[in-house]
Amino acid sequence: MEVQIAVAKVSKYATSESGDTLEVVERPNGGVSVVLADGQTSGRGAKAVSQMVVRRVIGLLAEGVRDGAAARAASDALFTERQGKVISTLNIASVDLGSETIVLTLNNPEPMFVCRGEEIDCLEEESIPLGTSRNVRPLITELAIEPGLTIVIYTDGLTHAGKRRGLPMDIGATIRSVLEDQDPSPQALADTLLAQAVSLDENRPADDISVVIVKVISRLGDNVRRMSVRLPIEGMGR
Amino acid sequence: MEVQIAVAKVSKYATSESGDTLEVVERPNGGVSVVLADGQTSGRGAKAVSQMVVRRVIGLLAEGVRDGAAARAASDALFTERQGKVISTLNIASVDLGSETIVLTLNNPEPMFVCRGEEIDCLEEESIPLGTSRNVRPLITELAIEPGLTIVIYTDGLTHAGKRRGLPMDIGATIRSVLEDQDPSPQALADTLLAQAVSLDENRPADDISVVIVKVISRLGDNVRRMSVRLPIEGMGR
Numbered sequence: 172m173e174v175q176i177a178v179a180k181v182s183k184y185a186t187s188e189s190g191d192t193l194e195v196v197e198r199p200n201g202g203v204s205v206v207l208a209d210g211q212t213s214g215r216g217a218k219a220v221s222q223m224v225v226r227r228v229i230g231l232l233a234e235g236v237r238d239g240a241a242a243r244a245a246s247d248a249l250f251t252e253r254q255g256k257v258i259s260t261l262n263i264a265s266v267d268l269g270s271e272t273i274v275l276t277l278n279n280p281e282p283m284f285v286c287r288g289e290e291i292d293c294l295e296e297e298s299i300p301l302g303t304s305r306n307v308r309p310l311i312t313e314l315a316i317e318p319g320l321t322i323v324i325y326t327d328g329l330t331h332a333g334k335r336r337g338l339p340m341d342i343g344a345t346i347r348s349v350l351e352d353q354d355p356s357p358q359a360l361a362d363t364l365l366a367q368a369v370s371l372d373e374n375r376p377a378d379d380i381s382v383v384i385v386k387v388i389s390r391l392g393d394n395v396r397r398m399s400v401r402l403p404i405e406g407m408g409r
Numbered sequence: 410m411e412v413q414i415a416v417a418k419v420s421k422y423a424t425s426e427s428g429d430t431l432e433v434v435e436r437p438n439g440g441v442s443v444v445l446a447d448g449q450t451s452g453r454g455a456k457a458v459s460q461m462v463v464r465r466v467i468g469l470l471a472e473g474v475r476d477g478a479a480a481r482a483a484s485d486a487l488f489t490e491r492q493g494k495v496i497s498t499l500n501i502a503s504v505d506l507g508s509e510t511i512v513l514t515l516n517n518p519e520p521m522f523v524c525r526g527e528e529i530d531c532l533e534e535e536s537i538p539l540g541t542s543r544n545v546r547p548l549i550t551e552l553a554i555e556p557g558l559t560i561v562i563y564t565d566g567l568t569h570a571g572k573r574r575g576l577p578m579d580i581g582a583t584i585r586s587v588l589e590d591q592d593p594s595p596q597a598l599a600d601t602l603l604a605q606a607v608s609l610d611e612n613r614p615a616d617d618i619s620v621v622i623v624k625v626i627s628r629l630g631d632n633v634r635r636m637s638v639r640l641p642i643e644g645m646g647r
Contacts, residue, residue, distance in 0.1 A: 176638040181631075188439065195638055196432055199460060201425075203640060222437060226471050233464050266640060316642065358637050365633060393419075394641050395603060399596050400414040400433055401635040402441060402504060403628075404554065 172318060173392065174266045174273075176205060177357035177384045179365040183328070184375035187405075190217030191326050191381040192225040195398075199235050201268030205383055206232070209260045209279075209326040211300065216257075217379075224249060224259045224301060238263045238276040242301065242309040246278065249302030258302040261309070262324045264385050266316065273385065275312040275322065281330055284323040284346055285314065291347055318389035321350065321360070328380030329364065333371030340371055357384035410556060411630065412504045412511075414443060415595035415622045417603040421566070422613035425643075428455030429564050429619040430463040433636075437473050439506030443621055444470070447498045447517075447564040449538065454495075455617075462487060462497045462539060476501045476514040480539065480547040484516065487540030496540040499547070500562045502623050504554065511623065513550040513560065519568055522561040522584055523552065529585055556627035559588065559598070566618030567602065571609030578609055595622035 182189040193207045206228050210220030224245045231241035242261055249259060260279035267274055275283060275294075282295035298310040314320060323346055333339050345367055349360050361382045368380055420427040431445045444466050448458030462483045469479035480499055487497060498517035505512055513521060513532075520533035536548040552558060561584055571577050583605055587598050599620045606618055 172642045174638075174640045174642060176636075176640070178634070178636040180634040180636075189634075192435065193636075194434055195636065197430065197460070203638060222435070222471070226468075230464075230468065233460070268642065358635065362633070362635075369631075390641075392641065393607075394643060395600070395639075396416070396418040396427075396641065397596065397600075397637075397639040398414075398416040398418075398431075398433065399635075399637050400412075400441060401633075402412045402414070403630065403632050403634065404410045404412060404506065405632060 172316065173388050173390045174316065175357045175386045175388060176203070177361045178381070179361040180381045181365060181369060181376055181379070183377065183379050188218050189379040190221055191379045192218065192221035193381055193383070194225050194229055196229045196232065198265060198267060199233060202266040204232050204238070204263055204265040205385070207262045207324065207326065207381055207383060209379065211258050211260070220249070220257055220259050224261060228261065228263065238265055238274050239309050239311050242276050242278055243307065246301035246307040247305065250305060253302060255303055258300040260300045260326065262383070264322060264324060264383065266385070271316055273314045273316055273320070273322065275314070277310040278307060281325060281327050284343065286321040286323070286346065286350060287319050291343060291350070293343060316387055318387050320387040321357070322385040323360070324383040325364070326379065326381045328376060328378035329368050329382060331378050332368035332376070332380065335377060336371070338371055340368055357386040360384050410554065411626050411628045412554065413595045413624045413626060414441070415599045416619070417599040418619045419603060419607060419614055419617070421615065421617050426456050427617040427619070428459055429617045430456065430459035431619055431621070432463050432467055434467045434470060436503065436505060437471060440504040442470050442476070442501055442503040443623070445500045445562065445564065445619055445621060447617065449496050449498070458487070458495055458497050462499060466499065466501065476503055476512050477547050477549050480514050480516055481545065484539035484545040485543065488543060491540060493541055496538040498538045498564065502560060502562060502621065504623070509554055511552045511554055511558070511560065513552070515548040516545060519563060519565050522581065524559040524561070524584065524588060525557050529581060529588070531581060554625055556625050558625040560623040561598070561602070562621040563602070564617065564619045566614060566616035567606050567620060569616050570606035570614070570618065573615060574609070576609055578606055595624040598622050
């Protein structure tokens with residue numbers, strides 16, 4: 172088997188920096204974790220908050236702390252620092268080779284989608300952001316690592332796209348239409364979701380948008396881990 | 410412009426875990442850093458050392474500490490803990506949007522290659538691993554971010570490949586042959602280098618091997634950041 176992770180991420184129009192922070196890190200007992208936070212103020216302040224949350228979570232994960240405990244710790248730290256005035260969403264998707272599961276940790280009113288073949292489930296139980304109060308609980312979902320599983324995670328920029336024009340996106344329908352194609356790559360799914368949102372915002376995203384796809388395939392191939400990053404650079408003074 | 414980073418990484422034959430640790434993290438003032446360490450003991454011990462080094466370096470980079478200072482701090486910490494008995498190589502490649510440069514930090518006897526068009530330079534000044542003594546200095550190279558630049562970084566598994574059979578790899582020649590193809594992707598270059606090494610080791614790598622490519626292209630495209638990870642999973646009990 173192989174787990175493939177794809178990320179597509181864009182900043183709000185006319186801002187140089189996304190308020191969303193995303194990192195992919197190795198887990199100390201094998202596997203990787205994707206950690207995504209969206210700080211709910213704007214501009215540079217939002218970035219500082221989401222960076223603080225992600226940095227704290229990846230530091231704890233690196234020490235072997237469980238995902239849910241890391242989310243709670245980040246929430247307590249944010250609440251202590253900002254007394255509920257600044258909050259942040261958090262999504263963690265961990266491929267845990269110890270438990271042989273994918274562990275999804277959610278502190279985000281935006282749901283996640285879990286797809287298996289034709290079946291597309293929207294995990295939309297109530298989930299509140301970090302820093303709102305003491306004792307914020309993450310919503311934890313643990314899934315066996317098995318071929319055909321596709322998980323879709325995103326920040327609220329995807330949901331808000333098109334809303335100012337009264338044309339919100341039907342995320343579930345877009346996922347379904349892409350998955351009906353023959354075995355789309357996770358990058359193709361991430362890119363399609365992001366492109367549709369940006370298009371609904373008339374190419375001027377009204378908010379930062381991040382999309383993460385985790386897909387398990389049955390591929391028998393080499394035993395090489397691969398990673399690639401593409402970082403567009405605009406407006407450099409040369 | 411766009412900076413593209415590609416990684417290909419394999420474990421020593423018959424070991425479940427690579428002793429090399431690699432993370433790609435966001436820089437607090439814009440850009441990304443690739444941090445690669447190879448702990449010079451074997452198996453689980455090597456992994457613990459390289460994880461400690463990488464974790465410490467990315468923690469400092471996240472706080473805005475400069476790359477060279479982060480390398481020195483990690484070296485001092487390792488020397489204090491292990492008194493020179495355990496050492497680790499370190500490579501940092503940072504795309505720094507503040508200074509508009511790529512900053513290469515090297516504490517590794519293995520050189521790096523810097524390629525511009527037909528020109529392939531091997532940076533082989535003396536460079537010593539972290540933890541060998543107090544006051545280990547990193548070798549720092551700062552390059553303008555410009556299209557056509559390709560940087561090749563690797564751990565010593567690449568150099569050692571084939572040596573037990575008296576067939577060491579000519580890394581410079583392999584890079585040259587790939588770059589002569591029409592505009593290879595960084596992933597193609599990383600994959601070719603790794604595949605050649607694994608083949609010289611008769612498909613049983615004698616050491617952990619990690620290859621990192623950083624490439625600057627002049628592409629004018631969308632403004633989307635993308636990342637993809639592929640994690641093969643072997644021998645899971647299901």
